């Protein structure tokens with residue numbers, strides 16, 4: 001089931017707190033990138049398996065419920081609009097970054113300036129630290145079907161992603177559903193991993209606290 005919600009509604013807050021309730025995995029995923037790179041195409045492909053060609057300039061948060069590997073998932077996907085009048089340094093709001101459990105940054109392999117936008121957006125995210133440090137970022141080079149117009153090599157995309165500690169995929173939302181599915185499954189897996197890690201760290205911290213409480217007491221007795 002897919003539900004479309006306007007970004008200003010209550011879904012915009014971290015109502016679902018990105019956690020896991022009764023085995024159900026819930027996560028907020030933010031799609032960023034320059035205009036015309038295929039953010040809506042990726043979102044619609046994932047939600048409906050279809051490529052419809054034209055998407056219009058709509059900014060929306062979609063809620064998608066599904067089952068992956070026998071486990072229920074509930075994803076909120078924020079398909080953002082790149083603000084035309086803004087400087088790139090203001091292209092992501094704090095609200096979006098606080099909301100997100102993971103970010104997918106999209107560029108078009110035929111548009112070098114869209115790759116530059118992704119590079120600037122990664123730097124902005126890292127610098128402002130509004131996104132949780134453990135939240136995964138995946139960089140996606142879209143429009144792989146347009147090889148004859150390629151302006152960014154796969155290697156350049158991959159190397160940048162590696163240097164920025166981000167995941168990387170090259171796909172064609174127009175040609176196949178499979179690549180798009182891989183991107184969303186990967187980000188979900190990374191979100192689950194980072195939560196498990198956080199829980200582990202919290203557990204260890206708890207043990208350290210208990211141990212030091214016991215030894216602290218003994219020392220003062």
Ligand SMILES: Nc1nc2c(ncn2[C@@H]2O[C@H](COP(=O)(O)OP(=O)(O)OP(=O)(O)O)[C@@H](O)[C@H]2O)c(=O)[nH]1
Nearest residue numbers: 035036037038039040041053055082143172173174
């Ligand atoms: N050839 C090709 N065209 C694509 C692909 N993905 C999207 N497009 C086309 O690129 C154009 C822009 O796609 P959108 O999904 O609207 O891009 P967007 O990033 O959401 O654009 P904004 O709404 O302006 O932010 C549309 O004409 C799509 O049909 C792709 O993989 N291959």
